[in-house]
Amino acid sequence: MYNGGKIIVGLVVFIALFAFPFYYNIGKAMEKPEPKTDTPAILQWEKEHGKKECVESKEFMRSEHMQLLNDWRDSVVRNGDRIYTNAAGKQFTMSLQNTCMNCHSNKKEFCDKCHNYMAVKPYCWGCHIQPKENKS
Amino acid sequence: MSVNRRQFLKIAGVSTVLGLGGATVLNGLKRGGLEATQLSPDPRALTAKRWGFVVDVSKLKTEADYQRCIDACHNIHNVPDHGNPKDEVKWIWKDTYEHTFPTTTESEFMNKELKEKNFLLLCNHCDEPACVRVCPTQATFKRKDGIVMQDMHRCIGCRFCMAACPFGARSFNYRDPRPKIKIENKEFPTRMIGVVEKCTFCYERIAKGLPPACAEASNGAIVFGDLEDPNSEARKIIASKFTVRRKPELGTQPSIYYVIGGHENA
Numbered sequence: 001m002y003n004g005g006k007i008i009v010g011l012v013v014f015i016a017l018f019a020f021p022f023y024y025n026i027g028k029a030m031e032k033p034e035p036k037t038d039t040p041a042i043l044q045w046e047k048e049h050g051k052k053e054c055v056e057s058k059e060f061m062r063s064e065h066m067q068l069l070n071d072w073r074d075s076v077v078r079n080g081d082r083i084y085t086n087a088a089g090k091q092f093t094m095s096l097q098n099t100c101m102n103c104h105s106n107k108k109e110f111c112d113k114c115h116n117y118m119a120v121k122p123y124c125w126g127c128h129i130q131p132k133e134n135k136s
Numbered sequence: 137m138s139v140n141r142r143q144f145l146k147i148a149g150v151s152t153v154l155g156l157g158g159a160t161v162l163n164g165l166k167r168g169g170l171e172a173t174q175l176s177p178d179p180r181a182l183t184a185k186r187w188g189f190v191v192d193v194s195k196l197k198t199e200a201d202y203q204r205c206i207d208a209c210h211n212i213h214n215v216p217d218h219g220n221p222k223d224e225v226k227w228i229w230k231d232t233y234e235h236t237f238p239t240t241t242e243s244e245f246m247n248k249e250l251k252e253k254n255f256l257l258l259c260n261h262c263d264e265p266a267c268v269r270v271c272p273t274q275a276t277f278k279r280k281d282g283i284v285m286q287d288m289h290r291c292i293g294c295r296f297c298m299a300a301c302p303f304g305a306r307s308f309n310y311r312d313p314r315p316k317i318k319i320e321n322k323e324f325p326t327r328m329i330g331v332v333e334k335c336t337f338c339y340e341r342i343a344k345g346l347p348p349a350c351a352e353a354s355n356g357a358i359v360f361g362d363l364e365d366p367n368s369e370a371r372k373i374i375a376s377k378f379t380v381r382r383k384p385e386l387g388t389q390p391s392i393y394y395v396i397g398g399h400e401n402a
Contacts, residue, residue, distance in 0.1 A: 071175075077287050080279060081175040082343050093178070098323055126328040127288060129214075129320065 033117040036109040041102060055084065055092050055099075066122075069096065097128050105131040180345035184362035186263065186282035187337055188391035189348075190370045190379065191256055195357035202230045202256060208353035209335070214326040216309075216316035225307040227335040228258040228350055236394075239383055250396065256358070258350070259284060259305040259335035260382060260390030267297035267306065276332075282363070282391060283337040293330040302386050306334045363391055 001007070037052060046052050054061045056068070072094040075081045084092045093099050104110045107130050115122065139147075196202055209215070209228045216225050236255040265284045267276050275290035276297055298306045312329045320326075324340065327333050338348035351358040361370030370393075373379070379393040 073289060075175045077285070077289065078277070079175070080177060080181070080281075080339065080343060082178045082181075083176045085174050085176065094175075097325060127325040129322055129326060 030117070033113040035111075035113045036106060037104070039103060039105045041105060045103065054103075055086050055090075057087070069100075072096075096124060101131050106133065107131060108133055178343050178345075181343045182345055182347075184281050184368075185364035186362060186391060187261065187342075187360065188282070188363040188370055188393065189258075189351065190359045190361070190373045190393045190395060192357050192359070192373075192395040193253065193255060194395070195355070196254075196256060201355070201357065202254060204353050205256060205350040205358070206230070208349040209338075211319045212321050212324060212349055213336075214313075214317050214321055214324055215333075216313035216326075217318055218311060218316050223310050225309060225313065225333065227307075227333070228256065230254040231257055236382060237380065239385060240380070255394065256350075257303070257305075257382075258392065259337075260303055260388070260392045261335075261337055263389035263391060264387060266300040266302065266386075266388055270296040270300040272296065279339075283339055283342075285336060285339060286332065286334055288325070288327055288331055288333070291331040293332065295332060297332055302383050302388065303390075306332050308332050 042052060056064075061068070072084065073096075075084075076094050082094050084094045086092065101107070107125075111122075196205075206228050210217075210226075213227060215227055218224060231254065233251050233253060233255065236257060261282060261284045263282065265276075265278055268278050268284060271277075272294060273290045273292055275287045275292070276284065277287065278284050293308065295308055298308060309327055309329050309331055313327055317326060338346070338350075341348060346352070348358075348360055351360045359370050359373060361368035363370060363374075365371060366375075373395065374393055377395050379395050381390045381393055384390070
């Protein structure tokens with residue numbers, strides 16, 4: 001092998017640099033995102049109804065909220081149907097700005113917590129106005 | 137009991153259809169998607185077969201009358217004011233007789249007042265909308281109630297609709313509209329750079345049982361109603377007075393009618 005020494009040194013340096021993020025983070029667990037549901041509106045609801053509840057169950061919302069929002073959007077914009085009846089028979093107005101964010105007025109502590117963790121960037125807020133929050 | 141061939145085939149056919157149909161329905165439910173029955177219209181919503189406006193030009197006398205209608209619309213819909221005509225975004229606006237009815241034969245001795253008058257213009261919500269035909273993503277579409285709607289989620293900003301619309305009713309967001317919105321209505325979304333927007337006949341207000349904002353602010357100059365309903369106020373005015381529409385010869389069947397005249401001699 002010509003220039004064997006140089007190649008091997010080069011490879012070692014390359015691998016060391018390439019793998020840097022892996023061994024740098026060894027043993028450090030990324031903090032699990034915990035979206036907060038402690039806005040005044042939600043606490044008020046809890047006081048009145050005895051429990052925190054969303055338009056559907058927590059598990060459903062966790063896994064299916066993106067599909068639910070898509071369906072809501074199509075229903076409202078394209079069909080003009082604006083009332084959603086959930087599994088328990090309760091009715092809600094389908095509106096991101098006026099229904100979802102009315103309770104979840106803490107976008108930074110709620111939406112962004114998981115979205116940043118998962119590195120997803122939904123483009124809702126290019127048009128929809130997000131609630132005013134204290135910048136901290 | 138004996139079954140003849142005809143009866144046998146009937147039973148076999150029906151059970152095949154039921155079997156296939158049943159399986160599809162069951163599979164559909166298992167997916168966990170939303171069912172159609174979960175979504176329903178607001179009971180307060182105003183309904184019609186074809187919404188339209190009748191604009192009585194004689195009732196819009198001063199600049200303030202026009203501005204009141206324009207502001208009512210632009211303020212609640214977060215329409216930006218860029219302050220220059222090149223980037224202008226407008227849902228409802230005013231323009232001269234010549235620009236409003238360019239193909240109408242004007243007479244040499246026509247009413248000077250009328251010729252120099254401004255007209256209140258907006259999307260015509262045509263029955264045969266040219267913009268809908270050219271939209272490659274079906275972002276703009278015609279609703280069952282005749283409103284020509286714009287789905288901002290689908291708009292790719294190709295501006296075919298702007299080229300197709302003979303009335304100049306569509307505006308493109310050449311710049312970010314957010315910083316140029318004077319009064320922000322928290323209940324309505326804004327738009328983003330690169331999409332086309334226009335009047336939506338206040339679909340969000342109609343869904344709550346409210347009249348369109350410009351009609352409400354016009355002090356009776358704008359009457360809105362169902363053009364397919366012969367008993368609606370709009371139809372009664374059209375039946376009793378002389379009305380014109382913009383560029384009817386293009387065959388787009390605009391749903392905005394203008395009552396011209398209104399003077400003692402008219």
